[in-house]
Amino acid sequence: MPELFGALPRATQRFCAACVLLYLATAAWALPHTDPGVAAGLTAIFAATGLVRPVASPFGGITDPNIGVIIVAALLWRPPEVLLGVGIGSFIGLLAFRRTELWRAAINGAGWGLPAAASAAAAQLVSPAAPRGIAPLILGAAIAVATYRSANTAIFAAYRSTRFGRPLMPEWLQTMAFQWPSQLLSAPLAVVLALVSDRADTTWAGLGFTGLYVVALPLARQEYAYYNRSREMLDETVEAVVRALEGADPGAREHGDRVSALAAETGRRLGMSEHRLTALRLAALLHDVGLLAGQDAETPEEHHAAIGGRVLAQFPDPLIGEFVRGHHERWDGEGLPGHLRGAAIPLGSRILAAAELYDTARAGLGPFGGPRSHEEAAEYLASLAGTVLDPRVVTALLQAASDLDSPLTGPP
């Protein structure tokens, strides 16, 4: 037992063994009710998914490529075949192509196979026999996704709970909440494939289409890999710009980082969408890019905010440029470059302006001559609210700043 399971805690070992035994017992019961051709085909398909390595998903976490295929299988075939195909196929795939330890392959096979069979059973309750109507199929797909998600996350939450000693329920709920959108997206494909294979009136159409889908998986994986590389490139390129800024104005990098964090927190409190927050973060990092042009010239269009706005208009998201362009506007309309007033200034710009002034005060840059405390900076900002700054933004920002600040400085 210990060699078999490596260094797992005893409780985890017991749990894994129980899962695998449960799977084996169910499989033994299912075996007589199985269409051998379908079971063999599914086993081959799920073994093949082992060839596709998981990648980091844009939605966070790691995507395992077989999840979409499991929903398709649950909708297309009966529970016994799904149980055997998904469980044994995944087990073989993990062992053969990913060289995982025996126990890990076994618990994964059981942890995928049992929920898959459960979701197939649930789907069958809603839409019993072919040819199925489209409405029952859609309902069936939704229920299949829900069943699979609940059962699968329950098993793995229990595994982690026994292994790392975390409480079971929070662990389970947290895992379940994760990756919902991409899971639901696999439902339409499952419905379409089920419809096609029902109407083609042959098992092989369904198996063939599912196989094709598996063939497409490595492409998806490759695209995600490109995606992750592009994402790193973006960070590095922004970093190169920031370095250029740092060269022209020492301290600009830290200033940018702090303003970015504070502005994003303020924006969140003011209810900005995730999309706008992303733009705001980038705008904050790069807000002084116009200073590379040297000193501000006389005309408003040569003001560094205007230049920065033009430079950042290169991004597909126009918000970034807009936010930077407005970050020297004043609430009373006396600012540059556009003399915008009040709500005509983009919210992101108002936040940037306040965050920048706050950080300048705290860090003691420019006219301040030395670092100030949070209270001093808060007083300074409050004095500007209504003339230079948006009062609502100042309130939100000061709250955000004190929350961000507290773990570091503590109460005076």
Place this chain on the structure above:
Amino acid sequence: MTAYGLWSRQTERGVVLPEILGAVAILILVAAIRIAAAAQVPAVIIVAIATAVLDRFPIYLDPIGELPLSGVITIPTLVLFGWPAAVTGAALAVVPSLFARPARAVLTDGADRVIRLAAAAVAVAAAPIPGPYAEVGAAIVAAVTTVTLRMLAMAVRLHLDEGIAWSRALSYLAAATSLHHVVVLVVSAVTVWTVVQDPSPADRLLVPTLAAAATLQLYLPRVLRGQEQRRVLAAVSVLAAAVDAKDSYTADHSQSVARLCQRVARVLGLAEPEVHKVYLGGLLHDVGKTVVPPEALRKAGPLTPEEMEVVRSHADAGARIVRSIQGLAEIAPIVEASHERFDGAGYPRGLAGDDIPLASRIILAVDAYNAITTDRPYRPGRPPAVAVRELEAHAGTQFDPRVVRALRAALGMPGPPREAPARPTWATLLRRPAFTLLWAGEMVSFVGDNIFFVALTLWVLKLTGSATMVAAALVAATIGQGLLGLLAGALADRTDRRAVVIATDIGRAAVVAALPLALTRSIPAGFGLLVILNVGTVFFRTAIFALIPSVVPRDELATANALFQTTQRVAEIVGGVAGGALVLRLGFHLVFYLDAATFIVSAACVGLMPLAWRAGLGVAPPQRLSADIAEGLRYIWQVPLHRLLALLAVTGYLTLAFDALQAPMVVKAAGLSAVAYGAINSALGAGKLVAATVLIAGGKRWATTSFVAAMFLVTAIATALFGSTTRYPALLAAAFLFGVGNVSTYIANATLSLANVPSELSGRLMASRQVFINGTTLVGMLVFGRLADAAGPPTALIALGATAGFGVAAVWLGMGRHVEERALSAPGGAAE
């Protein structure tokens, strides 16, 4: 467009003439809404929503731009609900993007889409697929139509906006997008099939929507990757723009340099991934300047050595910055070497020539061009033409000459005159007075010949009433060639060819003038004159072809030969038609006198040629004629090229027996009328004419042994085809093909021979060629004529085609590949 700011695309051209397309789209849309409003509101709403969602997640392809997948919903809707629902829905779908993009671009897109769908609907209606798969077929037709139109529109955009050549744009588009188009097509077809199997109202609405969602799920990784790629490109542009901002005199400098670099790279024929690297290199070539103090960059006037050193350090610094971005590491060497000069005097490494990456050479030239044309503190910008001349002055030292030429082309400036070697055309040839006279004389003479043949045939037929006598007259009028060809060649080489031409012209004029008298007195006497006439023609033709190299440079020989061939073909058609008419108007006597007159005109033209007498004549030691002939044959046998051409002619010109088999095939085997026979003859003539014209356009490019062999094969295939069908159109086509092949072999063969023979031997060579051709034809006619009598014309024609084809193939495989052709431009004796 202002939303995109300073660096927005200069040319936001949509499809061609967006206003007109927009108006058409609005008309279609109005009609669609009127029809769809009746009953299809749910369908329209669902299509609009699904299309808008799919549009939100397009695939991004560089440099094509975005490729939406909305076809997977619009095409099934078009088939399942009809065009009004599809068009209305698709048009509504662009409304949300009005919030995110410039209105004009959105509306152009919408119009584009409406028109594409309407065209697909027309195609579906025009090409209905019968049978159980009618709807699936309609989906495929619609998909193919929309895809084709989209590809064309994208090709137009790539061509106009990005300056990519049409063919490259299309092939690149095909490579980059065909997979996605196939996906759209397959999903549409499967969706339609699924619905048609069980067409409940719910299915018709939901299945296409689900299929669209499924496609989106499959494509999501690709879509997300594209979005991220665009962000990276934008960040790189920001980096470049930051540099430009630092040096405000060159605002936008990096972007414009990068764009021009891209165009130059395309002119140089780089593959698109390479072009993209050049673009990125162009964007980032100055990125090192971010670490150079702005004072040094902005200083008016020359820099001190220290300042120069600082400026120079930016190449290294730039490479360092670029290298720090992992995905751009391969751009770093390009940036680093972007100040290296072609002659090795640049910095930082002093690389030279091909050791400098091509991308860096492009960037250096484009950067310099941009610097000259933009305003500087110490001087205003100069016009593009001046800048290019400046660059050309330093091509080979500072810049790569190839890159400078490509830059000129990329800017749309015509190349300097010496750069474009004018391919010889008829006009070039006819600007040479000697050639013009030669050609004019021959044109008159050829037309006369053809009028003469028509008149002769008709007169002999009228006098004797016998087809046999007509045939005998034709034999008498052509027999001399086979008998005297070699002699004529040897003679043409030892005497002045111009004298031979003039003498034979005058002699032939006399013979033709005497013919009416002889024919009306005694038919055999007339035939005797015909033989004499033909002997004259043999000497004349040999001499005149041997004369061409004396008046035309070697490079233009191919064109000259092709022009002569075309003239002959036109003369055949004109002379044939005119002959019949003239005989009716003027009577036989006058027509013959007219022909005699054409010979005099020809002689006069040749006599007036501004050419030294005895020009082009080799100084052959006096020797016996038989020795000359033997020498000509030996020469042919010894030079592999001529041996190959002779062997190809011996086997290939067997097909000339086609002339003898043509009439029996058409009239007897196919049972067609004499009119059809005439038409088939015309088709053959037309094929000859077309081929001769095309070969002129191609110049000497065609004059290769492999082309000769291929054309012989074409002739053989055409012969066999002619024998394997009795359908009139097929016979016409085969005859046309025969004409094409025949004239192509003749022109290419003559050009190759003349270009690769010493001048003193050219007469004998051309004569030997004529002998080969005639001998082969004679054998072919004898053998295959007999076969036609025994087994029927079709069998004989197929056998003829097969024999000639296999013969040519055997010769080519046996020795063709080992023959080294002498380049036509190589120095040689043929063009003194």
